[in-house]
Structures are given as structure tokens and as C-alpha cells.
Amino acid sequence: MTIQITRREHDAGALRWQAGRTTEAPVARRLLALALVLEGHNRTDAANTCGMDRQTLRDWVIRYNEHGIAGLSDRPHGGGAAAKLSVEETAQLAIWVGKKPTVAEDGVVRWRLCDLRERILARFFVLMDERSVGRILSALGFSHISVRPRHPKADAEAQQAHKKNFAELVAAAIPPAAHGKPIELWWQDEARVGQQGSLTRIWAERGSRPTAPRDQRYHWAYLFGAVCPARGVGAGLVLPHANVHAINLHLQEISTQVAEGAFAVLTLDGAGWHQTGDRLKVPENIGLLHLPPYSPELNPAENVWEFLRQNDLSNRVYATSEAIIDACCVAWNKLIAAPERIRSIATRDWAKTVTS
Template sequence: MAAAVKLRTDYTASDLRRLAAGSRHANQSRRLLSLAAVLDGMDREQAARIGGMDRQTLRDWVHRFNEQGPDGLKDIRAKGGVARLTAEQLRAFGEIVETGPDRARDGVVRWRRIDLKRVIEERFGVVYHERTIGKLLKQIGFPHISARPRHPGQKVETMEAFKKNFPATLKAHLGHVRKRKPVEIWFQDEARIGQKNGLVRQWARRGTRPRQPADQRYESAYLFGAICPARGVGAALAMPFADTAAMQAHLDEISRTVARGAHAVLLLDRAGWHTTDKLRVPKNITLILLPSRSPELNPVENVWQYLRANWLSNRVFDAYPDIIEAACDAWKSLTATPAVITSIGMRDWAHIGQL
């Protein structure tokens, strides 16, 4: 058996125990206690057990202690490899990811890690493993998420122009309203709720795939909903059809919910039952139509997402009355929390002076 390595003599056992008590590194502390036991004359095998190691490992730490002192007993943290892509190359890579692939040139409609591996190799001459591409994407702020649907005919510039010019639009539509009359901004939309229901994401143990009931029947109803984000209130009706009669009933319901003495500006899309001349718009409501194919401008779209995620998805409705009951219960749960309505619905461009 090799002779025991002698410990340096400029530290006493008491010194090492004091250093162990004040150390912020647990592993350094237990190694100091083992060496203190050695200085007290304890058998080295027993001293090694104090630090949770074997005798050979203790011998290695004795060498480190003799060469570097107490700091040599700290764990050595790996510094990692040198970055293989420069900061400028990473920015260029981010632009490539954000722009997306060209179907004719790249042969795909979305980037996969194996595609980006090839792009990096061709563009920057650096070869990565496919798994590393995922880590690289997270590093530059690109998580793997689901895309939102967008109408192919949507024009972003039209939406931006509507938001920019909204104060002027509001002023033009309210020419008949007394200047001192309070004005409320409302948003309106409809959602189909039925037996052919959706499934939403949920927390589950890694490696499992949760199952939820999914009905294949087609019985459904329509929830007409409107919110006033500034007040945190809403008005809704559950109806069997989405038509002019249902819209008229909803307008009347909104009119009754508008604050007494106030005038409501109701922003809504261009569905046929919104634009028909057969509607009798209440005197305390003015309609403003949103640009075509612009659901992003209507926060009620986000309200539907919120209701489905929390109360309407992952369930089966036996019959039409159950659909109506579920829709009403979900809306009541929403209106019971005015702060949620405000949080979902407030828009800088629409609520100038109300934020």
C-alpha cells in the first residue's frame, strides 16, 4: 500500500473546521472536515467517510490541498466550449429562423432542426449535432410554439392604419353625440360552442400522453359576447343561430348594460348580420366596423380562447340545453372577475385616455 501523503502544516485542525463552518460550498466544507480529522490523527479511511468519499479520493484531495490550499477543495466548474458562432452570426441565424424557409429553395414549409443544421453548415461552415440546434434556438430566444392562424388575404398595413387613425374615426362617428357625454369602448363577436369540442393543453407527467373526451356529434349554439374593458363588464346571449334576429337581441342587451347617461362605441367585424340594414341600432350605441380579416384587432377573440381553455374544452355535452348552460356558466365566471376582462380587453390604440 502506498504511503500516506503528508498534509501541509500551515493549517491546524481547528483552522480547517473554522473554514468549513464559514464555507458557502458544501463539497468544500465536507472535504475540509475530512482533512481536519486527518490532522487530529484519525485513520484515513475513517476520515474519508466523514467527507463521503473513499480513501483514494481523499488522497487526491490531499494533493489538491497541499498545492492550492483550501480553495483547491472547491469543485472545478467547467467553463464550456468556446462559442462556435460569433454574435453577428447568431443575429444572422435568428433572422433566418424568423424569416422562415422558402418552399421552392429549401423544400419545406417550416424549419426543422435538421434543416437549420444544414443551413448553418452551408452559411457559416460550422457543423452542429441536430440536438444542439434546439439548444441554440432557445439560447437566442426561439422556443418551439404553435403558430396562430392568419387569413391569406390579411393586410397588416390596413390594420396598422386603422389603429393609427382610430381617434379620427371615433371623432367622425360621434359627431351626433354631445361632447360632454361619457363614451364607452365596447368590442363584440360570436363564438360557436358545441358537442364537437376542442382539447386544450394541460400539465402532465413527462413521458405520458393524457387523454380527454372528444365528442363527434354536431349539436351547437352561438355565444354572442361583448365587453367594455375600461369598466370590466360584459353582455352576452346564448342563441341557437347566428343571424340578424340574434344580433338584434344582443344589441338590445348591450344597450341595457351601457352605463346610464353614457354612449357606447361598439367595434365589431363585418359579418352579414352586423352590416344589414334590418338592424335597429339602439340610440346609445354607435357601430364601428373593423377592417376585414383582422381578428387580431378584436379582444373578444382572446375572450373566447380564455373561456375555452378554462371552462368549455375537454368536456362532452349530452344535449343542446347542456351547451347553453355551459356557455352561460362560462360567461358568468368571466364577468365575475372584472379585472380579467380589463386585462384581456384593453388596447392602447382604442383606449387613449382610459389606460
């Protein structure tokens, strides 16, 4: 039995117009098939032209008669197994993962899927597969990622205050002689690179334990680096030691990279060679701003080192000290040649450029 199109609010031209506007390709095909039917075309031909059979076209005619154009969209799939955890239980799971476990309370130092599976069974009497637990965590916005070190003496309140008051701290680091000049924000740090290198994650078959070369010798060099995210530029030196003489050389190098007529506020940590009184020779176009103690996470230069290690300086064996120096130079110059990458890595929303 042939089902006739009974709705009359749209003619064939209107359906074609709607097909041109929709972003859903299946809906567009269904609209065009109905338009062909309204124009008097054979239903078999109309169905074949729009990539469906005659019975399917008949079903869409019924849907169109009942619900109009809205009825031509794919309905969300219904049914399926009910969620094993209630909304309240899922929220409790998020709390467990968010606050992280302790040995005293939870018996583990990090959550594994099997640990959470057992906790769910013990607390909610719900038996779940580990993969199901993983899917819930993914839906809650959690991901299995690496952590970064945090010093036990780090002061979270001081770190928040530093970010909140950053503009005022920058202004205080600008001497009267630099007032009225353009201000650049620079970030500085040092990284030790050597034969006791670092390893990084790689893609490998699930369940395998891939290997990577790592030297057991103890030669290294120090990569002194500083970046200005706003301009996408940097200044680096590879030196044999980290001391006041080395930082003075680096300050001079940074000074040459500051834009002509500008003044740079250089943020750096509280290492001893960064705070040596009269022995520290700070160029006239640079002012120093020190981070709170034990707060490397506030320094974007730390992320620069992470990027270089992940992409250029890990999983390697250096035969000589010269090889270490060469590798550092190549990695740093490669970064400097990509200003947008510097901006991407080192820009912080809370570190705003200020005018003097």
C-alpha cells in the same frame, strides 16, 4: 501559514455595515468572517460561524487583500467550450427563423430543430446537436408556440392604419347627441360552441400522444359576447343562431351594461348580420365601429374566446343542446366575475379611450 489582513481602509465595524447593505448573501458571510478576524476572534471559529472552513476563509483573505470588497463577489465562470456559431452565423440563424420557411426555398413549411440543424451543417459546416440549436433559439428570444390563422386577403396596411387612427375612428362613431358624455370602448364578437368541439394542449409525458374526448355530432349554440376592458365588464347571450335578430338582442343587452350617462363605441367585425341597414336596431347609447375586412386579430374578443376554450369549453362532450348552453353560460359568468381578467385579456395599448 496564516495570511494577515493587510488592507486598512475598512475596520470591523465598516465591514459589518457593508455586510448589512449587500444583496449577495455569500458576500455578506465573507464580510462578517473578515470582521470577526479583525476583532481578534480565532480564525477557525470565524470560519465556522460564517459557514466555511479555515482554508476557504484564508482564500477570501487573499482575495480581499488583492481586490478589496469587490474581490469577495463570486467571479463569473470562465472557460468552457467556445461557441460553435460565430456572431454573424447566429444572426443569420435568427433571420432564417424570423422570416419563416417556404416549401419552394426551404422544403418545409415550419422549422423543426432537426431542419435547422441540417441547414447549419449545410451552410456553415458546423455539426450541432438539436438541443444546442434549441438553446441558441431560446437565447435569441424564440419560443415554440402555436400560430393563429391569418386570412390570405388580410390587408396589413389597413390593419396598421386602423390602430394608428383608432382615436379618430372612435370620434367619428360618436353622434352629435353624445358629445360631452363619457365614452366607453366595447368589443363584440360571436363564438360557435358545440359538439364538434376544440382540443387544447395539456401537460403529459414527453414523447406520448395523449387523447381527449371530442364529439362527432353537430349540435351547437352561439355565444354572443362583448367586453369593456376599461371597466372590466361584459355582456353576453347564448343564442341558437347568428343573424340580425340575434345581434339586435345582443345590442340591447350591451346597452343595459353601459354606464349610466355614458356612450359606448362598439367595435365589431364586418359579418353580414352586423351590417344590415334598417334591420339593425342600434340603441341610442351605442355607436358601431367596424374592423377592416379579414382582421379578427384586431378584436380582443377573439382572445376572450381563446381563453374560454382553453380553460372551460374544450376537451368536452356535450350530451344535449341544453348542455352546450349551460356550459357557455357557466364559462361566461365565470369570466364576468373576474374584472381584472377581462382587463388583462382585452386591453390594447393602441385602443385609447377618447373624450367626445
